[in-house]
Amino acid sequence: MGHHSCCNKQKVKRGLWSPEEDEKLIKYITTYGHGCWSSVPKLAGLQRCGKSCRLRWINYLRPDLKRGSFSHQEAALILELHSILGNRWAQIAKHLPGRTDNEVKNFWNSTMKKKIPSHGIFPSFPTFSNIHTPYNKNIGSMESLLPINANPNVILNFNHHHEDQLCYPTSSPNLQGNFHQIDTKVDMINNHYNGNFLHIQNPIPEILQPMSNPSPYEDTWSLGCLPLHLNQNQENQISKSDTTPLNKIINPIELMEQYVQCHDLVELEATLPKLVNDQSLEDYAAAKIQSYTTSITYPQDQNMEDNQLIYINDALIFMSSVSSSSSQVVKNPTIPLGWEP
């Protein structure tokens, strides 16, 4: 187990920091600044390695840190950003004033991840965390592009009208926006893989638009849906993964491919922005979450706050409905018990 070079030269203390050590570090940094971290321990009179000092300062002692639990708005923002950026905690934390990457990561792993149904129905909002893209070095094969069940926005609807038909939830403006966003993500993936995947029209093709315009909540996940028929392979794949009708969710990429095959879509590359590098993704993410950040910074903006709460409500309601395998339509959404940040 090799230690960082600065730790090898001297005997360093490890483990939890004592109040005395904290005091020394605070005193030194507020007086002189950290400069070169490797020299901080010696100059501050600490038996720690520079890296440990840096971590302690950044994650715990910095005066601008916001302590305490995460707000609904912050949780919503993390959810959204994670769907865009994957496990890039430092990037996510940049949009959360006073929060550190470590804090966001811990919050995700201990609170949010846990509350997402563990039976694989839907690990998170559509995420890049298991996609090998220029933005995320994590993985693997094209098979892992998006796991079956990964997309809450594409579900099989088993209500009275459309049994065995695949439906997009379409009526919630917030989710509509989210779905639109997925289109762009898919296009980003397409671009990265030299257009091997379909290209999707933007705006969304008419057939994917709401079939009616019901109230924002009432029919979010069960009505106003578009029937799409599955081939035998998809049916088999779904039936292997889950036996609960409402929980049937399929790979959105496959769905889109099938959609294109069925409707002979013409490629409309020019209609979508080309987001192929890190900066583009950052810009995209920044634009996408601007309203959230604004509201966090200026919580008195009630409209913004409402929008965020509606957004997280949508997300949480869906998670709740999926995990409970209930086909009941949620008419008066509230954050389910235990989902408070």
Place this chain on the structure above:
DNA sequence: AATCCGTTCAACCGCCGTCGA
């Protein structure tokens, strides 16, 4: 009161990218 067990989160580890000699 003692023990067990699950959760949280501070801290560590190892890897990677950058920079300067």
Place this chain on the structure above:
DNA sequence: TTCGACGGCGGTTGAACGGAT
């Protein structure tokens, strides 16, 4: 161009804590 120092990041660990039994 190479190499070492360093900062930054994400994944993981384990101590501390709290609730259940």
